[in-house]
Amino acid sequence: xxxxxxxxxxxxxxxxxxxxxxxxxxxxxxxxxxxxxxxxxxxxxxxxxxxxxxxxxxxxxxxxxxxxxxxxxxxxxxxxxxxxxxxxxxxxxxxxxxxxxxxxxxxxxxxxxxxxxxxxxxxxxxxxxxxxxxxxxxxxxxxxxxxxxxxxxxxxxxxxxxxxxxxxxxxxxxxxxxxxxxxxxxxxxxxxxxxxxxxxxxxxxxxxxxxxxxxxxxxxxxxxxxxxxxxxxxxxxxxxxxxxxxxxxxxxxxxxxxxxxxxxxxxxxxxxxxxxxxxxxxxxxxxxxxxxxxxxxxxxxxxxxxxxxxxxxxxxxxxxxxxxxxxx
Amino acid sequence: xxxxxxxxxxxxxxxxxxxxxxxxxxxxxxxxxxxxxxxxxxxxxxxxxxxxxxxxxxxxxxxxxxxxxxxxxxxxxxxxxxxxxxxxxxxxxxxxxxxxxxxxxxxxxxxxxxxxxxxxxxxxxxxxxxxxxxxxxxxxxxxxxxxxxxxxxxxxxxxxxxxxxxxxxxxxxxxxxxxxxxxxxxxxxxxxxxxxxxxxxxxxxxxxxxxxxxxxxxxxxxxxxxxxxxxxxxxxxxxxxxxxxxxxxxxxxxxxxxxxxxxxxxxxxxxxxxxxxxxxxxxxxxxxxxxxxxxxxxxxxxxxxxxxxxxxxxxxxxxxxxxxxxxxxxxxxxxxxxxxxxxxxxxxxxxxxxxxxxxxxxxxxxxxxxxxxxxxx
Ligand SMILES: Cc1ncc(C[n+]2csc(CCOP(=O)(O)OP(=O)(O)O)c2C)c(N)n1
Numbered sequence: 241x242x243x244x245x246x247x248x249x250x251x252x253x254x255x256x257x258x259x260x261x262x263x264x265x266x267x268x269x270x271x272x273x274x275x276x277x278x279x280x281x282x283x284x285x286x287x288x289x290x291x292x293x294x295x296x297x298x299x300x301x302x303x304x305x306x307x308x309x310x311x312x313x314x315x316x317x318x319x320x321x322x323x324x325x326x327x328x329x330x331x332x333x334x335x336x337x338x339x340x341x342x343x344x345x346x347x348x349x350x351x352x353x354x355x356x357x358x359x360x361x362x363x364x365x366x367x368x369x370x371x372x373x374x375x376x377x378x379x380x381x382x383x384x385x386x387x388x389x390x391x392x393x394x395x396x397x398x399x400x401x402x403x404x405x406x407x408x409x410x411x412x413x414x415x416x417x418x419x420x421x422x423x424x425x426x427x428x429x430x431x432x433x434x435x436x437x438x439x440x441x442x443x444x445x446x447x448x449x450x451x452x453x454x455x456x457x458x459x460x461x462x463x464x465x466x467x468x469x470x471x472x473x474x475x476x477x478x479x480x481x482x483x484x485x486x487x488x489x490x491x492x493x494x495x496x497x498x499x500x501x502x503x504x505x506x507x508x509x510x511x512x513x514x515x516x517x518x519x520x521x522x523x524x525x526x527x528x529x530x531x532x533x534x535x536x537x538x539x540x541x542x543x544x545x546x547x548x549x550x551x552x553x554x555x556x557x558x559x560x561x562x563x564x565x566x567x568x
Numbered sequence: 569x570x571x572x573x574x575x576x577x578x579x580x581x582x583x584x585x586x587x588x589x590x591x592x593x594x595x596x597x598x599x600x601x602x603x604x605x606x607x608x609x610x611x612x613x614x615x616x617x618x619x620x621x622x623x624x625x626x627x628x629x630x631x632x633x634x635x636x637x638x639x640x641x642x643x644x645x646x647x648x649x650x651x652x653x654x655x656x657x658x659x660x661x662x663x664x665x666x667x668x669x670x671x672x673x674x675x676x677x678x679x680x681x682x683x684x685x686x687x688x689x690x691x692x693x694x695x696x697x698x699x700x701x702x703x704x705x706x707x708x709x710x711x712x713x714x715x716x717x718x719x720x721x722x723x724x725x726x727x728x729x730x731x732x733x734x735x736x737x738x739x740x741x742x743x744x745x746x747x748x749x750x751x752x753x754x755x756x757x758x759x760x761x762x763x764x765x766x767x768x769x770x771x772x773x774x775x776x777x778x779x780x781x782x783x784x785x786x787x788x789x790x791x792x793x794x795x796x797x798x799x800x801x802x803x804x805x806x807x808x809x810x811x812x813x814x815x816x817x818x819x820x821x822x823x824x825x826x827x828x829x830x831x832x833x834x835x836x837x838x839x840x841x842x843x844x845x846x847x848x849x850x851x852x853x854x855x856x857x858x859x860x861x862x863x864x865x866x867x868x869x870x871x872x873x874x875x876x877x878x879x880x881x882x883x884x885x886x887x888x889x890x891x892x893x894x895x896x897x898x899x900x901x902x903x904x905x906x907x908x909x910x911x912x913x914x915x916x917x918x919x920x921x922x923x924x925x926x927x928x929x930x931x932x933x934x935x936x937x938x939x940x941x942x943x944x945x
């Protein structure tokens with residue numbers, strides 16, 4: 241296999257898991273249907289065949305049990321990678337995540353760090369019925385002790401997952417499920433991306449769209465469309481919510497002077513609120529307009545036939561950009 | 569005083585001082601290891617012929633409903649359908665043992681039970697079609713929403729049953745789940761609460777062999793899932809889930825016990841999912857066709873039809889009537905799903921709160937403006 245090839249994000253994640261398992265025998269996968277089936281999104285396809293059913297373990301159907309067991313495994317020196325089948329089905333494990341995964345290092349004065357990666361397919365846009373489209377990043381990001389990472393490209397999916405598994409801290413690794421089938425070139429030899437660095441996907445001078453995960457392609461599309469309006473939009477992909485790359489965000493916002501935060505999860509108390517606050521605190525004198533947010537509405541995720549009205553699209557983003565031409 | 573109520577503890581020889589002996593003799597709680605069967609037995613003769621024919625008709629219509637819904641997914645008219653083909657006996661029996669005042673707590677695979685309860689067959693599908701979450705009025709038929717997060721409806725059933733009992737109402741709640749669902753913490757907490765509260769609730773586990781790809785052996789090491797009841801202090805019963813009369817009988821007994829203060833029961837019905845988990849699943853990845861073929865021989869519909877014909881209860885005319893009713897329903901499903909549903913985007917903001925927050929009203933205006941601008945274009 242040549243190091244560079246065109247892959248889907250799903251394949252990139254599968255390759256990352258395979259490479260990590262080949263390199264480090266302490267990496268174990270566990271979750272529902274991850275074994276023979278290869279996961280409902282096929283992210284673990286072929287791993288049980290290569291590494292055995294113990295290292296790619298089909299567990300009983302119990303998320304609290306899965307994550308709680310992973311904690312014990314990590315306490316005994318393993319590096320568990322847990323798959324939660326869908327965003328909303330991770331909630332039974334919230335107790336283990338918040339009370340133990342996030343706090344164990346702190347509670348034990350560093351004696352019991354937990355190098356666990358919790359992979360969660362998240363977000364909407366794939367026509368899923370109830371409970372299959374939640375964006376839960378704000379809950380996780382508000383929990384001290386967890387890293388929260390979300391790739392938007394196949395290459396980042398590979399690099400960030402490798403870094404997450406290698407991390408000595410627990411990582412909630414959010415996989416934007418509607419991008420699973422998006423393709424890109426992947427060079428696995430040079431791809432491990434340290435957690436915590438935002439990347440400018442598109443330079444621009446009129447304003448910057450600050451985004452991550454599932455909303456990145458929407459923002460890039462909006463930036464293309466904005467050209468016709470005479471706007472030159474930058475697009476910044478955060479890639480990691482915790483840690484947050486203040487430096488890069490600050491640099492871009494200072495040079496551009498206008499910013500819109502875009503994400504599909506609800507706005508109130510969402511990550512956009514945190515980002516807008518940080519930007520305002522750090523870049524106030526460089527801002528020509530308030531930082532705006534374009535987010536999903538503050539409603540339970542709707543039925544699939546209505547989800548396009550809820551998810552921020554190009555028009556909603558461009559409307560916000562138009563408002564940035566602030567005149568009081 | 570019922571069997572399950574607290575008894576004064578009797579000291580057992582050799583027991584540590586202060587420790588308590590078992591409060592309940594586990595033997596009467598244990599499931600009989602051979603699943604209850606009726607279709608091949610003499611007991612069938614004692615059953616009301618009208619009931620038997622009703623169960624048969626419901627099986628025929630249910631099978632057709634499953635087939636038509638599956639076809640609709642292939643045509644892209646239904647987003648997803650977790651078929652209960654092969655499990656219709658459980659679905660039918662669950663619906664027919666409930667009285668109007670009782671409550672059903674179904675999971676996503678239980679559309680047939682919901683329809684059997686009296687919910688409009690098309691309204692029962694809105695969740696799976698994708699136009700609304702719960703398309704039916706849960707109060708009208710005392711049927712909780714089809715529940716997607718596994719086993720989370722089980723404690724709701726317990727709470728409702730408990731409340732009904734406090735109110736002095738003769739209401740029983742029936743909660744349905746799959747074999748996989750029995751691994752979830754919520755399932756265990758529900759059983760424990762039910763037993764401790766002596767709540768009038770019945771749990772029906774449809775053990776169809778798999779939780780998506782995971783076979784029962786990887787799900788539970790218990791002798792049977794019905795055994796799980798005993799540790800909580802409630803009865804467990806095992807039934808042939810493809811024998812509609814047996815499921816009906818066992819559930820009816822459990823409901824009666826619950827209704828008369830005898831406490832909860834866990835019923836495990838042994839059945840099989842003949843189709844994939846949903847239309848999005850590839851079952852060939854985890855099971856062989858020989859296994860499926862073997863279960864096809866034990867098809868609930870075939871078993872019932874064969875038996876009723878042997879008893880001279882079912883003739884060609886009655887069978888034709890049943891399949892006609894099934895075709896009429898299928899035709900209605902096709903016609904209704906052929907038309908695009910009319911949806912109101914503004915409904916996104918309905919029913920989030922009793923009184924929308926000012927923020928939500930703002931967002932509602934935003935969407936209205938967007939839609940108006942779109943309409944102008
Ligand atoms: C809490 C939770 N975790 C995971 C899922 C995803 N999921 C949906 S169905 C299913 C398998 C359930 O199997 P079982 O309980 O045996 O019921 P069956 O589908 O066989 O009727 C899984 C894992 C879910 N719906 N809820």
